[in-house]
Amino acid sequence: TQLLEQSPQFLSIQEGENLTVYCNSSSVFSSLQWYRQEPGEGPVLLVTVVTGGEVKKLKRLTFQFGDARKDSSLHITAAQPGDTGLYLCAGAPQGGSEKLVFGKGTKLTVNP
Amino acid sequence: DTGVSQNPRHKITKRGQNVTFRCDPISEHNRLYWYRQTLGQGPEFLTYFQNEAQLEKSRLLSDRFSAERPKGSFSTLEIQRTEQGDSAMYLCASSPRTEANYGYTFGSGTRLTVV
Numbered sequence A: 001t002q003l004l005e006q007s008p009q010f011l012s013i014q015e016g017e018n019l020t021v022y023c024n025s026s027s028v029f030s031s032l033q034w035y036r037q038e039p040g041e042g043p044v045l046l047v048t049v050v051t052g053g054e055v056k057k058l059k060r061l062t063f064q065f066g067d068a069r070k071d072s073s074l075h076i077t078a079a080q081p082g083d084t085g086l087y088l089c090a091g092a093p094q095g096g097s098e099k100l101v102f103g104k105g106t107k108l109t110v111n112p
Numbered sequence B: 001d002t003g004v005s006q007n008p009r010h011k012i013t014k015r016g017q018n019v020t021f022r023c024d025p026i027s028e029h030n031r032l033y034w035y036r037q038t039l040g041q042g043p044e045f046l047t048y049f050q051n052e053a054q055l056e057k058s059r060l061l062s063d064r065f066s067a068e069r070p071k072g073s074f075s076t077l078e079i080q081r082t083e084q085g086d087s088a089m090y091l092c093a094s095s096p097r098t099e100a101n102y103g104y105t106f107g108s109g110t111r112l113t114v115v
Helices: none
Strands: A005-007 A010-014 A019-024 A029-037 A044-049 A055-058 A061-065 A071-076 A085-093 A106-111 B005-007 B010-013 B019-024 B031-037 B044-050 B053-057 B065-068 B075-079 B088-095 B110-114
Touching: A005 A085, A010 A019, A019 A106, A029 A061, A029 A071, A044 A055, A044 A061, A071 A085, B005 B088, B010 B019, B019 B088, B019 B110, B031 B075, B044 B065, B053 B065, B075 B088
Parallel strands: A010 A106, B010 B110
Antiparallel strands: A005 A019, A019 A071, A029 A044, A029 A085, A055 A061, A061 A071, A085 A106, B005 B019, B019 B075, B031 B044, B031 B088, B044 B053, B065 B075, B088 B110
């Protein structure tokens, strides 16, 4: 079983602060995806990273895939209350697995 | 296209009753996935379809659970003789590609409460 560990589990910060959340595994993934989920809704895809060492930016969000393709990070600059939500990482296991494995998520609260 | 649609949004049922949920994927997507999410956890894989063929079922899916996707369009997930432990959010997702790299589009989910 390939597990994805996310940290921290909970994060509460003030508007304007920066933050980083992590997604780690002992297994290699062919890609990692990040989703954001709001209460009572399904997850929404933010980004997919495929190449080891890859960095992608989405406005104030920066995503990085580890060189060994076992870990990923999400950095948010100048967080806003609208960034509040559950951030989930999901991995496509190496070997062509056709389903995603999800971490437990980081619940982010950005206070005004 | 309005995205992935799930019905009902909420279902409260008594223990022992049967329930059925429906998922309408994005029309051109041939991959359809069912996941279950409990409080404080990430989504857990249940099963997936390629068109009308059910290609994999998780060991989480006991004999009380059955899923279908007739004609490769909408899908249904039925739970027979519900138990309190079945209370969860049931999520449906679809994808246009076979590679998991491509990413999923999720519906809003069906929240099941078994009392």
